[in-house]
Amino acid sequence: MADKFIRIYDNVNQTGEMNQFEMQAELKTYIDRELYANLSQALNDVADGRGSATGSKTFNGYPVLHASAGKIGRSSITLFWYEKDRNHYIIAMGEHANSTTYDLTHYGQIEGDFRLNNRITIV
Template identity: 55%
Template sequence: MANMFILISKNNQYSKPMTQAEMKKELEGYINKESFGNLSQALNDVADGKGKATQPYTYPHGTENFPVLHASSGKIGANASISLFWYDKPRDKEKDHYIIAMGEHTTSTTYYLAHYGQTEGDFKLKKTIKLS
């Protein structure tokens, strides 16, 4: 089985593993159509291992804390921009991408979690993430 995408719900439940196309369709339900192209590019970056460090943030999975990565597409401050936040967890010779939040790039080091997020913690929906 290839690398899969898993969406972590607001109550910290994991979705069934999805292909990139299935994840795109799932996440499109949270954004306007103008953002679909940027979502596609951000998901391509996730799949291609082009995530950037999101220091100092980590996310718990079981007894481990995984470093959070992000990928953005679209102009900073533009309403159609998309930023995805996730962590990778190895599985056999593959890895799974656990999506925890989706927002937009507001400055070169800040992101507003406008579209999708958790109910509490660093990746709470409507929270601003600032990188160090």
């Protein structure tokens, strides 16, 4: 399993390494309080290696994984990340629009599939 969390921003910049609780505190700044429990569960899934593939989508040449927590159409959090050198690189955070479509409403990049406010479908 990976050891640290790193947040990618502006497509090429990154934060320093963080533990799971530090990453949770950082990501909480992007969401409303009622989503905190879902964020915690999604981060647990990232840390425990329970991510799902995002079809053929990649970021910086790495396959992207995602993990979701919450109820579709009510309140959910989905994290998107890739793995490199035993670390989790968080690239976007959004919510389910339906079972295969996600709106990147909370956090994202400045361009590409994982840009903020983009909608992506995983097939």
